[in-house]
Amino acid sequence: MPLTQLAPSPAYICPHDRACTYLGQAALALDMDPNILRILEQPRKVVTVSIPVLLDNGEVQVLAGHRVQHCDVLGPYKGGTRYHPAVTLQELSALAMLMTWKCALVGIPYGGAKGGIAIDPRLYSVRELERITRRYTSELIKDIGPAIDIPAPDIGTSSQEMAWMMDTYSMNVGHAVPGVVTGKPISIGGSKGRAMATGRGVMITVREALAERGQTLSQTRIAIQGFGKVGAAAAALLHEAGAKIIAVSDVSGAFFAENGLDIPALEGYARENKGSLAGFPDAELITNGELLALPCDVLIPAALEDQITEENADQVQAQIVAEAANAPVTLMGDRLLEARGVTVLPDILANAGGVVVSYLEWVQGQSYVFWDEERVNREMEGLMVQAYQRVSELAQNRQIPLRQAAYMLGVGRVAEALGDRGLYP
Numbered sequence: 001m002p003l004t005q006l007a008p009s010p011a012y013i014c015p016h017d018r019a020c021t022y023l024g025q026a027a028l029a030l031d032m033d034p035n036i037l038r039i040l041e042q043p044r045k046v047v048t049v050s051i052p053v054l055l056d057n058g059e060v061q062v063l064a065g066h067r068v069q070h071c072d073v074l075g076p077y078k079g080g081t082r083y084h085p086a087v088t089l090q091e092l093s094a095l096a097m098l099m100t101w102k103c104a105l106v107g108i109p110y111g112g113a114k115g116g117i118a119i120d121p122r123l124y125s126v127r128e129l130e131r132i133t134r135r136y137t138s139e140l141i142k143d144i145g146p147a148i149d150i151p152a153p154d155i156g157t158s159s160q161e162m163a164w165m166m167d168t169y170s171m172n173v174g175h176a177v178p179g180v181v182t183g184k185p186i187s188i189g190g191s192k193g194r195a196m197a198t199g200r201g202v203m204i205t206v207r208e209a210l211a212e213r214g215q216t217l218s219q220t221r222i223a224i225q226g227f228g229k230v231g232a233a234a235a236a237l238l239h240e241a242g243a244k245i246i247a248v249s250d251v252s253g254a255f256f257a258e259n260g261l262d263i264p265a266l267e268g269y270a271r272e273n274k275g276s277l278a279g280f281p282d283a284e285l286i287t288n289g290e291l292l293a294l295p296c297d298v299l300i301p302a303a304l305e306d307q308i309t310e311e312n313a314d315q316v317q318a319q320i321v322a323e324a325a326n327a328p329v330t331l332m333g334d335r336l337l338e339a340r341g342v343t344v345l346p347d348i349l350a351n352a353g354g355v356v357v358s359y360l361e362w363v364q365g366q367s368y369v370f371w372d373e374e375r376v377n378r379e380m381e382g383l384m385v386q387a388y389q390r391v392s393e394l395a396q397n398r399q400i401p402l403r404q405a406a407y408m409l410g411v412g413r414v415a416e417a418l419g420d421r422g423l424y425p
């Protein structure tokens with residue numbers, strides 16, 4: 001297919017087609033060999049396994065577990081494991097591709113992957129979740145490993161699932177293999193700083209974007225959708241840096257305070273309330289949709305995909321949208337924001353702090369040396385600032401959006417490596 005046929009079209013709406021559209025744009029701008037493009041459009045391996053799980057009531061439920069491995073040209077596949085009812089192979093395929101560009105953009109030697117199971121983890125007991133995770137890991141035993149594919153947390157999973165995965169893998173091979181997952185507890189080789197890493201990376205990219213406009217985080221008004229591992233960490237660090245967090249949300253709704261929320265109070269409330277913000281008293285309850293349209297300087301979607309679309313992009317009042325979530329803006333939403341002059345900090349840049357510290361965790365584990373948190377944060381900040389500056393410089397030189405610049409850098413690095421390794425082994 002000629003490259004010109006891959007120009008963006010509103011018909012490309014599903015997550016995988018959207019990812020391919022951005023890839024196609026980058027390929028055109030890079031004048032990339034069409035054979036390389038054909039290879040990069042498809043995942044290299046898609047694994048679906050059957051997971052029979054014994055429920056606490058004695059019934060057996062059979063779940064489908066997936067792992068999509070997009071590209072391992074630069075190193076082992078890398079990416080999160082998602083437990084969420086909306087998980088589909090097509091979604092994982094798009095998210096795996098994003099991981100490839102993300103790792104390449106920040107210059108870490110990984111490819112891209114994503115795995116998941118279409119369940120709502122809140123409907124299962126801890127023991128059921130353990131059985132699901134262990135069986136999922138056993139079924140994937142030949143497809144994961146420190147030199148093959150290294151899972152990490154994503155929506156609905158945490159350091160606990162990573163500990164079960166590490167233990168199951170280790171039992172299968174007969175010795176402890178901490179490097180098979182990242183985002184694991186510190187007691188079994190996790191890294192200091194990993195829990196806050198994605199939120200810290202978001203804070204750093206927002207800070208850099210503001211600095212380019214001659215602004216600082218202090219008193220900047222920020223709305224954050226999602227108060228999970230990423231959203232809550234971003235809120236805490238931005239609040240600490242002096243920003244005014246005027247709204248945060250979870251599935252129960254959004255919580256707004258014109259003069260700024262008390263983020264430590266929200267964190268404490270969520271901790272006491274099984275992670276939920278439902279019923280938080282010291283804020284006005286609004287909807288997640290209303291949060292996206294609040295007058296603010298920076299909007300941070302940190303929950304699910306497809307939150308800013310052609311339906312609501314016109315209502316966004318922020319001047320900067322920082323994609324803490326993966327793919328929170330649809331293709332048409334992105335075009336509308338761009339047309340209105342809103343700066344979008346793309347997911348593969350803005351949320352890369354998590355995988356950067358995953359890499360640092362893996363490096364520490366491989367070398368049996370563990371760093372203090374200050375060192376981890378410093379190393380991560382160096383890679384994030386460097387990536388931001390390269391993306392911003394290319395965007396300014398070419399007069400293109402930051403997303404296109406980020407894709408050109410990420411895709412370009414992978415394409416170069418693919419060409420150097422040889423296309424037709």
Ligand SMILES: NC(=O)c1ccc[n+]([C@@H]2O[C@H](COP(=O)([O-])OP(=O)(O)OC[C@H]3O[C@@H](n4cnc5c(N)ncnc54)[C@H](OP(=O)(O)O)[C@@H]3O)[C@@H](O)[C@H]2O)c1
Pocket residue numbers: 153154155156157198225226227228229230231249250251252275276277288302303304305324325326327351352354355
């Ligand atoms: N974890 C990482 O290291 C990492 C790194 C890079 C990117 N990301 C991306 O960041 C995003 C969030 O991941 P996470 O790890 O923070 O997941 P998480 O810990 O499971 O948190 C997800 C958050 O989103 C909220 N949410 C879910 N559905 C929602 C809805 N319909 N409307 C509003 N809020 C909703 C959840 O609320 P409830 O708690 O009430 O369900 C929760 O606050 C994902 O796109 C993920 O791929 C994660």
Ligand SMILES: N[C@@H](CCC(=O)O)C(=O)O
Pocket residue numbers: 078079080081150151152153154182183326351352354355356358
């Ligand atoms: N799930 C996260 C983290 C991946 C990792 O650390 O491997 C992401 O989307 O970037």
